[in-house]
Amino acid sequence: GESVGLHLPTLSVQEGDNSIINCAYSNSASDYFIWYKQESGKGPQFIIDIRSNMDKRQGQRVTVLLNKTVKHLSLQIAATQPGDSAVYFCAEKVVFSGGYNKLIFGAGTRLAVHP
């Protein structure tokens, strides 16, 4: 889900369950998407990315799904562990003149894993 300001949506899961974090993006021309994990007081940490010519990509315990029709991205975490507790951000690459690019971040979702 998305939110504005200080109230991040929170996903609470039991340890061992699967987690699904969703994100809507805005630019239909974006061809690259990325998920970051941010622990308290730290910088965004790369998790997984996907290009627009794919609809699914798997990593270790994580899967990203891309639905270009509805401009939706999801991050699935298998067998969620307490160390997965963090805020998760999706970001899309936006290209500007000269071929340079920047990332536009979503609002973030807090994942809370309970033992």
Add this chain to the structure above:
Amino acid sequence: EPEVTQTPSHQVTQMGQEVILRCVPISNHLYFYWYRQILGQKVEFLVSFYNNEISEKSEIFDDQFSVERPDGSNFTLKIRSTKLEDSAMYFCAGRSASTDTQYFGPGTRLTVL
């Protein structure tokens, strides 16, 4: 594994003072970025830098802000006259020419009093 580093981790300054935030990108990165994150909010793009020039800047990056790569390794963000609303986490990021993946530093927390 190489990492982006940033100093200081926390900077406290008085309104109107100048601050310089420093970053050492990963050595093979060629594209550099500054982002900021106000407490509890999303990460916002400030500026991108390539070949010793700004390639893009956001509306936030006004004439109080400047960036520099003075010695081929450090990448700095200067705020000439800080305002209360500049209080935020500032992240440096970089990427190589062969990928779109940006790698972020741990951030500098700037507190303007």
